[in-house]
Amino acid sequence: MAQEQASQLALAGKVAIVTGASQGIGSDIAKVLASDGAQVVLVGLGADAGQAVAQSIGDSACFIEADVTSDEAIDRCIDFVAEKFGRLDILVNNACSYVDQGLGSSRDQWFQTLNVNLISAAIFTQKAVPHMGKGSVVVNLGSTGGKFGAAGRAIYPASKAAMLQITRNFAVDLAPKGIRVLSVSPAWTWSPATQSMSAGNIEVADAVGARFHPLGRVGRGEEVGNVISFLATDKASWMTGVDIPVDGGFSMLGPDQGVSPREWFVRLGPDALA
Template structure:
């Protein structure tokens, strides 16, 4: 099935953190399906420039803005600009996130707050800032992690935010449901992005082998496979799906 078969052409979307990795895959898949996409990046980079070029080649009314979602004013201004520009928002994908690996006993309060600001407060600000532009049939997709269910050592702060995200999803699906707005979370396993390419060759191969062995499918996921789940949740095919935590993890254990 081609993306356009899902009836998404003409819809308007906000995707946070869309210039690299999973977010980039989602942005490009939506744009190819005829969706107008507003996305943000925290700092200027070659990735932002190349995404701008790709979106121009695909065509459509897209917005690429510099906004740090850990800053409440910038987060709110970004989503409100998108809503005012498009007149409505049919889809929100809260993809932007941060992670660090620190033993709990050594975890500084500043790092705890940083991860919470980006992973939890950021999505809250984006959804809240978009409320006036969301309506019947709108879909909110929070990009979560399988870590919320499994727990991961040295990532207590990250795991806590992803677990809290599930609570936010469940509460908002009930509060916004009467307006016809659906809210779901995708629980991701290990997705192969540029972060793997940045590792030294031996370390990269070891990580790929280790995580591949943990999955039922024997391989890592791809950004376009996450994008496929987002396209489904953006479409009418998932019109009765809300409050769900959907694994996109290859059957990882």
């Protein structure tokens, strides 16, 4: 990319960290931020996968293998960014664990999943903030899963609901420094989780997802990345402490999925007694 073109991109000159970026939505977010001009430091588990994502992005990305539940590992990431770039503009707390057995979850499972999904986001933010200046942004990954009841789950949705709460709290604390804190809440998004449920067939995922997302399919990680990229620009300079659904309309529907009662009676009618 010509230097002149690169300097006109929305995130030109900015430095970003994306956690959990060696696969899934995190890797898609990293790709979008880089294509919008940021230098992106991908943080996560799995050196081979992480390096491969960084290499696919090119010179504007690098990967650091780091477990976000380790304070020492977070320090290593922050020190690297401080030494290499001398600034940090965007932190995306994306890393997550889906380990969750609902009501049957053990104490250890509660600790582990909350540690990855929630506590590590809080500590990463705490350690990043001293390197962030006015106009910087922290974006936390929420989920529609943290907004509604669902069978057999407890830890993951609790962690995601809590992400929205720390977003508000940190937004208050960091507003005087000019640092904005936001969350995005995707619904079903094409990623290893949805890939495993649809045997890797995106048409199947879209067809099943169409029933629950008015826009008629599952989301794409790039679409989550696009919203985060916008939030990281000065065009979102008056936004902080709020959650942005990136969900194809999933969360605007009630349990009737946007279908009228009359239509449900037509569809189910006497069959409901069977």
